[in-house]
Amino acid sequence: MEVLVVGSGVVGATIAYYLAKGGLEVTLVDQSSPAQGSTGAALGLLYGVLSQKLTGLALDLRLRSLHAYDQLIGELTYEIPYNRQGILKLAYCEAETEAWDQLIQVRAAQGWPLIRLSPPEVSWSGINPTDLVAALYSPRDRQVDPRALTLALGARIRHLGGQIHLGTRVEMLQERPGGWVVHTSEGVIRADWVVVSAGLGSATLTPAVNLTPVLGQALELAWPCPPGQPVITHNDVHLVPLGEQGYWVGATVEFPGEDAFPEPDPAALQKLREQSEKFYPGLSQAPVRRAWWGLRPRPVGEPAPVVRAVGDRLILATGHYRNGVLLAPVTAELVQALVLGDKTPGQLK
Ligand SMILES: Cc1cc2nc3c(=O)[nH]c(=O)nc-3n(C[C@H](O)[C@H](O)[C@H](O)COP(=O)(O)OP(=O)(O)OC[C@H]3O[C@@H](n4cnc5c(N)ncnc54)[C@H](O)[C@@H]3O)c2cc1C
Secondary structure, X not given: OEEEEEOOOHHHHHHHHHHHHXXXXXXXXXXXXXXXXXXXXXXXXXXXXXXXXXXOHHHHHHHHHHHHHHHHHHHHOOOOOEEOOOEEEEEOOHHHHOOHHHHHHHHHHHOOOOEEEOHHHHXXXXXXXXXXXXXXXXXXXXXXXXHHHHHHHHHHHHHOOOEEEOOOOEEEEEEEOOEEEEEEOOEEEEEOEEEEOOXXXXXXXXXXXXXXXXXXXXXXXXXXXXXXXXXXXXOOEEEEEOHHHOEEEEOOOEOOOOOOOOOOOHHHHHHHHHHHOOOOOOHHHOOEEEEEEEEEEEEOXXXXXXXXXXXXXXXXXXXXXXXXXXXXXXXXXXXXXXXXXXXXXXXXX
């Protein structure tokens, strides 16, 4: 069975890897290079256990995907920056800790540990304890370098015999009996199945989904970073330790105006920087090595992500919004089940 996967971001690359590993003939195409879309901008937080959701499908998908990650990274056997030190969530007022006891209990029953720490107990993380009220430590949440992961997936797909065509833009999908004719900038490709995982580009390939871009900015700071640090987070500002390289700080969430494409707001980036000073005094003075922005694909009128069959042998796997890196493995599992006709419980639709 031949499957064409459109889009070599983290979602498409993970899908193609799972399908190739399962013995299917896979072709992955991208108009650009791997991880140039939203994936190239992501911080790679695998924020599952600390999610505020207590139960439900969205949480279930997060935890299933998180569970798959340690094994996935092990299978890839490439040098992929992967932080296993967990995520530390900070609280600077009592109100921010209100839901913590319930969350700790519910997660314990689900088999995921969460540990409440007092300010002196977070000293191992090197954090500034001034004004800190408490912290919630999740040893099982993770962080991965999304670009390195996507490149490693590409290498494994090739190793398994899969084809990757870069610089190949998919222009039109045409149904044929039992499959698809895919018109690309480089010619026609025939496939039994097509998976559209082209991020924001997905909506131009099928009217079955509507997506809006939500902009995110982040920066890399040159600042001494002790070894063995967890990711630190407060109020949606994340500090990602990169070893000797310094830190990533991100990310803003900037919605498009009416009819306007979102533009990065310098004030939002500045605010992000100032907020990071809470974690370490002086961090806002650290030299900026680089700053960047990207566009998250957010579904309109339905929850993220959008993973479903939208026609005979045509699957949409897109709209992962703020959690595409986290949700890539579970998305690949769902797509694999759809292609193989396995109606496993847990499918989205
Ligand atoms: C600043 C920022 C921080 C983020 N942080 C996190 C985080 O910490 N954790 C997390 O889980 N998520 C995070 N995200 C969200 C995450 O980046 C996205 O959800 C995820 O990358 C989506 O992956 P994707 O593969 O679907 O899309 P993309 O990465 O956008 O990939 C789509 C690919 O499809 C290709 N394509 C498009 N149209 C066509 C076409 N017609 N033909 C061929 N190819 C095509 C594009 O070239 C692109 O390579 C963040 C996003 C941003 C912007």
